[in-house]
Each structure stands twice: as structure tokens, then as C-alpha cells.
Amino acid sequence: MTASQEDPAELPQCPSVTGGGLLPGELRAWMLLLAATGAVEQRLRSVVKETLDVSHDEFLILCLLAEQPSEGLRMTRIAELLGRPKTRLTYQIACLQHAGLVTRKAVCGDKRGVEVALTDKARGLLGDASATLAETVGQAFAHVIGPEQREALCALVPKLPDGTH
Numbered sequence: 001m002t003a004s005q006e007d008p009a010e011l012p013q014c015p016s017v018t019g020g021g022l023l024p025g026e027l028r029a030w031m032l033l034l035a036a037t038g039a040v041e042q043r044l045r046s047v048v049k050e051t052l053d054v055s056h057d058e059f060l061i062l063c064l065l066a067e068q069p070s071e072g073l074r075m076t077r078i079a080e081l082l083g084r085p086k087t088r089l090t091y092q093i094a095c096l097q098h099a100g101l102v103t104r105k106a107v108c109g110d111k112r113g114v115e116v117a118l119t120d121k122a123r124g125l126l127g128d129a130s131a132t133l134a135e136t137v138g139q140a141f142a143h144v145i146g147p148e149q150r151e152a153l154c155a156l157v158p159k160l161p162d163g164t165h
Contacts (some may be wrong), residue, residue: 025155026155026156029154029155029156030156032149033156035144036140036141036144036145036149039140039141039143039144040136040137040140040141040144041056042140043136043137043139043140043143044056044059044133044136044137044140047132047133047136048133051125051128051129051132051133052125052126052129053099054095054096054099054101055092055095057082057084057088057092058092058095058096060082061078061082061089061092061093061096061102061116062096062101062102062118062122062126063126064078064081064082065078065102065116065117065118065122066118066122066123066126068117070117070118071115071117072102072103072115072116072117072118073115073116073117074107074113074114074115074116075089075090075093075104075113075114075115075116076113078093078116093116096122100119100121100122101118101119101121101122101125102116102117102118102119102122103116103117103119104116105117
């Protein structure tokens with residue numbers, strides 16, 4: 001059985017805000033947030049591939065562009081926001097363009113600038129898949145965030161919902 005298939009009850013306990021370790025509460029909370037984000041990404045990878053037929057990194061690009069006006073974003077800004085090297089981003093954008101999900105155009109007045117925007121096809125696919133993707137994110141967070149982790153994360157995210165109704 002792999003680590004991802006193990007029963008959550010058998011996994012080591014995540015640190016909490018009262019962990020008694022060397023880390024201050026803010027750093028402990030940050031580490032919990034990183035762990036939770038990693039768990040979400042792990043679950044989301046397969047769902048993204050199945051529903052959109054793109055890699056997780058390509059999905060992140062689509063999500064950035066989905067939140068932009070129709071004119072899109074410059075490639076340098078996308079690389080900056082995702083913390084990715086421009087050369088790797090160029091390859092990912094080319095894959096998305098080949099799939100008909102983004103367009104590229106030169107920026108007016110800047111012969112080196114390239115702007116990327118979603119196509120209608122990509123907007124439709126994201127719209128169709130958004131409920132499934134949002135549910136996956138919610139389930140992944142619910143799986144890794146217990147009461148102690150929630151308490152620790154509240155140090156960084158004070159308005160984190162408690163999941164009770």
C-alpha cells in the first residue's frame with residue numbers, strides 16, 4: 001500500500017498550534033497550509049487530467065487566465081504569478097494553444113511582449129468542470145484539516161469556515 005492509499009488514521013499526526021515543537025505558531029500554521037495545499041494538488045491532478053485533459057501546471061495557467069478580462073495576461077506576468085521559468089511556461093502555453101485552449105498575440109508597441117488569453121473552448125470546459133473541481137478541492141481540504149489544524153490555520157486565515165452548519 002502506498003502512502004497515498006494509507007488509512008488517514010494510520011498516518012502521522014500533523015502538528016497543531018499547541019504542538020510544543022520549536023516552531024512559532026505562524027510558521028507552524030504556514031507548514032500546515034503547505035501540507036494542505038499539497039494534498040489538494042495531489043487529488044486535483046487526476047481530476048484535472050480526466051476532466052480537462054491538461055497537466056496540473058497547465059490547469060493553473062488556465063485558472064489564472066479565467067480570472068482575467070478577455071484580453072488575457074502577458075506571459076511574463078503569468079510566469080511571475082506562478083513562479084515558473086519563462087522557458088517552461090513557453091512550452092506549457094504552446095501545449096495549451098495546440099489544444100485550442102489559449103491564444104497568443106504580440107503586445108501592441110512591444111515586439112517582445114506576448115499576451116495569452118483563453119479561448120471560448122477553454123471557458124466552456126472550465127465552466128463545465130468547475131463544480132467537479134471545486135468539490136475535489138473541498139473534499140481534499142476536509143480530509144486533511146481537522147480541528148487542531150483548523151485552529152492553527154486560523155492564525156493565518158482568520159475567516160476560515162469551520163465546516164459546521
